Amino acid sequence: MEKTFSIIKPNAVKKNVIGEVITCFETNGLKVVEAKYTTIPKAQCEEFYAEHSERPFFGELVEFMTSAPVMLMVLEGENAVMKNRELMGATNPAEAAEGTLRKRFGDSMGENAVHGSDSPTSAAREIKIFFG
Ligand code: CMP
Numbered sequence: 045m046e047k048t049f050s051i052i053k054p055n056a057v058k059k060n061v062i063g064e065v066i067t068c069f070e071t072n073g074l075k076v077v078e079a080k081y082t083t084i085p086k087a088q089c090e091e092f093y094a095e096h097s098e099r100p101f102f103g104e105l106v107e108f109m110t111s112a113p114v115m116l117m118v119l120e121g122e123n124a125v126m127k128n129r130e131l132m133g134a135t136n137p138a139e140a141a142e143g144t145l146r147k148r149f150g151d152s153m154g155e156n157a158v159h160g161s162d163s164p165t166s167a168a169r170e171i172k173i174f175f176g
Contacts (some may be wrong), residue, residue: 046124047077049170051159052115054108056149062115065145065158068131069119078118078175086110092173101154107156116174125167128160 052065066076084092089106096102119128133144137156140147149157161167 045120045122046164046167047171048074048119048124048128048164048167049159049161049174050117050128052117053155053157053159054093054114055151055155056157057113057115059149061149065115065149066115066117068145069128072127072131074119074121074124074127074131076117078157078171079122080116080174081113082116084110085114085115088173092170104154118171118175125161125164129162132158132160 050069052062056062056065064084069076070153086106089110090097093102093105093109096105097142121127133140133146135146136153137146137150140150145158146156150155161170
């Protein structure tokens with residue numbers, strides 16, 4: 045069993061689709077094993093997105109992700125990292141496949157509804173930041 049880290053972002057929380065997102069995970073073999081409904085502190089968000097700190101969209105990204113509550117989760121399942129990425133779809137909702145979470149609930153590249161770890165190594169780092 046593998047673990048991955050997931051965030052339901054502020055725009056998706058505002059749309060009241062936490063249940064629909066979790067249902068998507070559960071019906072596709074991913075189990076929620078830790079969860080926290082919270083507003084991310086700015087410093088923690090900057091640490092989380094450190095690899096993007098030089099990108100032009102970094103300020104906007106941190107601003108958005110700390111603007112309102114999110115749902116932080118650890119998901120567990122076979123090939124959880126890849127499975128979650130398939131379910132999310134492409135980073136840009138406009139390019140995401142039909143039926144994926146970002147296609148269904150994303151609004152833009154920045155407000156793309158969900159985050160998921162891109163590798164098991166990232167998952168371990170991200171889980172440590174938010175769940176210790
Ligand atoms: P996420 O999976 O949370 O990881 C980094 C985030 O940065 C990504 O989803 C997008 O929401 C955001 N992002 C990536 N590229 C861009 C971009 N070109 N403009 C704005 N936001 C971006």
